[in-house]
Amino acid sequence: MTQSATPAYRRLSVEERRTQLLAAALSLFAHHAPEDVSLDDVAEAAGVSRPLVYRYFPGGKQQLYEAALGSAAEQLNQCFDEPNETSALSRLSRVLDRYLEFVDQHDTGFAALLQGGSVVETKRTTSIVDGVRRSAAEHIYQHMEVSEPGAPLRMTVRMWIAAVEAASLIWLDNDKQPPPAELRDWLVEQFVAVLKVTAGRDPQTAALVATLAADAPVPSA
Amino acid sequence: MTQSATPAYRRLSVEERRTQLLAAALSLFAHHAPEDVSLDDVAEAAGVSRPLVYRYFPGGKQQLYEAALGSAAEQLNQCFDEPNETSALSRLSRVLDRYLEFVDQHDTGFAALLQGGSVVETKRTTSIVDGVRRSAAEHIYQHMEVSEPGAPLRMTVRMWIAAVEAASLIWLDNDKQPPPAELRDWLVEQFVAVLKVTAGRDPQTAALVATLAADAPVPSA
Numbered sequence: 041m042t043q044s045a046t047p048a049y050r051r052l053s054v055e056e057r058r059t060q061l062l063a064a065a066l067s068l069f070a071h072h073a074p075e076d077v078s079l080d081d082v083a084e085a086a087g088v089s090r091p092l093v094y095r096y097f098p099g100g101k102q103q104l105y106e107a108a109l110g111s112a113a114e115q116l117n118q119c120f121d122e123p124n125e126t127s128a129l130s131r132l133s134r135v136l137d138r139y140l141e142f143v144d145q146h147d148t149g150f151a152a153l154l155q156g157g158s159v160v161e162t163k164r165t166t167s168i169v170d171g172v173r174r175s176a177a178e179h180i181y182q183h184m185e186v187s188e189p190g191a192p193l194r195m196t197v198r199m200w201i202a203a204v205e206a207a208s209l210i211w212l213d214n215d216k217q218p219p220p221a222e223l224r225d226w227l228v229e230q231f232v233a234v235l236k237v238t239a240g241r242d243p244q245t246a247a248l249v250a251t252l253a254a255d256a257p258v259p260s261a
Numbered sequence: 262m263t264q265s266a267t268p269a270y271r272r273l274s275v276e277e278r279r280t281q282l283l284a285a286a287l288s289l290f291a292h293h294a295p296e297d298v299s300l301d302d303v304a305e306a307a308g309v310s311r312p313l314v315y316r317y318f319p320g321g322k323q324q325l326y327e328a329a330l331g332s333a334a335e336q337l338n339q340c341f342d343e344p345n346e347t348s349a350l351s352r353l354s355r356v357l358d359r360y361l362e363f364v365d366q367h368d369t370g371f372a373a374l375l376q377g378g379s380v381v382e383t384k385r386t387t388s389i390v391d392g393v394r395r396s397a398a399e400h401i402y403q404h405m406e407v408s409e410p411g412a413p414l415r416m417t418v419r420m421w422i423a424a425v426e427a428a429s430l431i432w433l434d435n436d437k438q439p440p441p442a443e444l445r446d447w448l449v450e451q452f453v454a455v456l457k458v459t460a461g462r463d464p465q466t467a468a469l470v471a472t473l474a475a476d477a478p479v480p481s482a
Contacts, residue, residue, distance in 0.1 A: 156377050157387030166378030191438070195431050199424035199451070206423030210416050217412070226462065230420070233454040241447065 061086050061096055066108040070146040074105055074160040105160045106168070109153070113172050116142055120179035127255040131183045133228055136204075140220040143208045151212050154205060176201050184248055192242035200231050282307050282317055287329040291367040295326055295381040326381045327389070330374070334393050337363055341400035348476040350449060352404045357425075357445040364429045365437065372433050375426060397422050405469055413463035421452050 052060060064086035068077045079101055083090040097103045119138035122131045143150050152158055153169065177197050181189050189197070204227055211223060218226070232252065239246040273281060285307035289298045300322055304311040318324045340359035343352045364371050373379055374390065398418050402410050410418070425448055432444060439447070453473065460467040 155387065156390075157382055157384045161378055161382065163378045166376065169377075191435060195428060195435075198431055199427045202427030203420035203424040203455075206420045207416060210419055214412060214416075222462075226458065229458045229461075230455050233458045234424075234451050237447065237450045237454045240450075241443075 057092075058096055061088070061093060061104075062107055062111050065104045066111055069105060069108045070112075070149040072148055073152040074101075074149075074158050077101070077105075079104070102160055102162075106162075106164055109165055109168050112146060112149075113168050116172050117175050120176055122183065124183075128183050128185070128252055129228060129232070129255070132180070132231065133224055135179070135183070136224040136227055137220065139204075140208070140211075140224060143212065144216065144220070147212050151209055154209055173198070173201055184252070186244070186248060190242065190244050192238050193245045193248070196234055196238040196245065200234055203227075203230065278313075279317055282309070282314060282325075283328055283332050286325045287332055290326060290329045291333075291370040293369055294373040295322075295370070295379050298322070298326075300325070323381055323383075327383075327385055330386055330389050333367060333370075334389050337393050338396050341397055343404065345404075349404050349406070349473055350453070350476070353401070353452065354445055354449055356400070356404070357448055358441065360425075361429070361432075361441040361445060364433065365441070368433050372430055375430055394419070394422055405473070407465070407469060411463065411465050413459050414466045414469065417455055417459040417466065421455055424448075424451065 061082065065077075065082050068081055068085055079090055079093055082104060083093045086093070093104070094100065097107065116139070119142055120135055122134050124131070126134075153161075153165070177194070180197050180201075181187070186193065207223065207227060211217070232249075235245055235249050235252070239249040282303065286298075286303050289302055289306055300311055300314055303325060304314045307314070314325070315321065318328065337360070340363055341356055343355050345352070347355075374382075374386070398415070401418050401422075402408070407414065428444065428448060432438070453470075456466055456470050456473070460470040
């Protein structure tokens with residue numbers, strides 16, 4: 041322990057300390073693969089001792105990772121909220137902007153998490169990721185004002201979400217090219233294009249595509 | 262060991278025995294989550310003793326799982342081959358037919374593998390799965406007769422492959438509905454639709470879409 045009075049040693053409430061440790065962990069896990077982050081790194085980043093980290097997270101690195109992932113998932117869920125002021129496709133664009141910003145800010149950790157095979161990956165981490173996917177789909181139905189999506193529309197939305205995830209990973213691999221705004225437009229156009237394909241097979245999706253077209257000019261596929 | 266002379270106790274060559282054990286393991290891992298398959302199950306399915314399984318696979322269940330996965334990956338890679346006799350989109354349809362048959366025949370194991378968080382999932386299993394994805398993409402470029410796909414086309418193809426994977430998992434969840442032939446046509450149409458979106462941004466993809474349209478009637482998006 042050093043003698044320097046770091047701000048981290050201010051007397052924090054239990055909740056504040058927990059939040060501070062989580063923030064330190066999240067920022068490390070965002071930019072490093074989980075196997076490259078140690079509890080010592082977290083303690084150092086938070087400016088506290090290793091035993092203090094253990095006091096808050098007795099499950100050690102695995103528990104910290106899951107907690108950090110949970111907190112990242114919450115941030116991501118908040119990205120999906122968007123006031124109903126504009127057209128559905130503009131809302132989708134704005135959500136994608138924030139999503140891509142999240143991917144940009146959590147690049148290494150995001151890639152490690154989705155690429156799988158990590159030592160810290162468990163049924164629990166997988167279910168947090170699945171929760172985000174489900175939440176993304178539900179937000180899309182809300183933005184599209186579809187209250188009871190049928191199987192074809194559900195499948196189309198979930199396929200598009202999988203495609204967006206893949207695009208995010210490739211984007212990180214490609215040094216974040218194309219620029220986010222270009223990628224976002226491309227993804228929105230793909231969404232409209234696949235909806236149109238499904239519209240040929242499903243009346244509910246056909247009605248949705250008609251609404252979107254009336255709402256805002258639909259990019260031609 | 263029982264007295265009944267099961268065919269499995271024929272004198273097999275080392276290679277034959279290994280193949281037989283792998284086939285037994287693959288058929289178990291295809292229809293059960295990896296955590297529900299034991300070495301005893303594999304021994305019983307192959308009609309041999311547990312020590313014999315260990316003699317061939319000293320790494321136990323993990324080694325058997327990885328070997329079974331490698332053999333499934335090889336089968337899947339073979340699905341992607343298709344003689345260049347018909348149009349590119351007909352070839353893609355036939356490849357998808359075989360792929361969906363594979364998914365159908367390996368349902369539980371396929372879902373467990375791709376849903377992640379399994380105890381047997383490691384960097385090695387992940388890299389086998391990634392190898393299949395890469396091979397699928399390479400086969401698509403070949404079928405489309407594109408020898409040097411640029412970034413936009415690569416991204417489009419890999420996004421579509423991710424969407425197809427997602428569709429396969431949802432299809433298994435939905436009691437394999439819609440029927441495979443319908444799902445296959447839907448997926449091919451989506452492929453053409455997303456290619457058309459990329460064509461608006463990338464001359465190479467635009468040229469490919471024109472070739473596909475000349476080659477066979479392109480379903481309207």
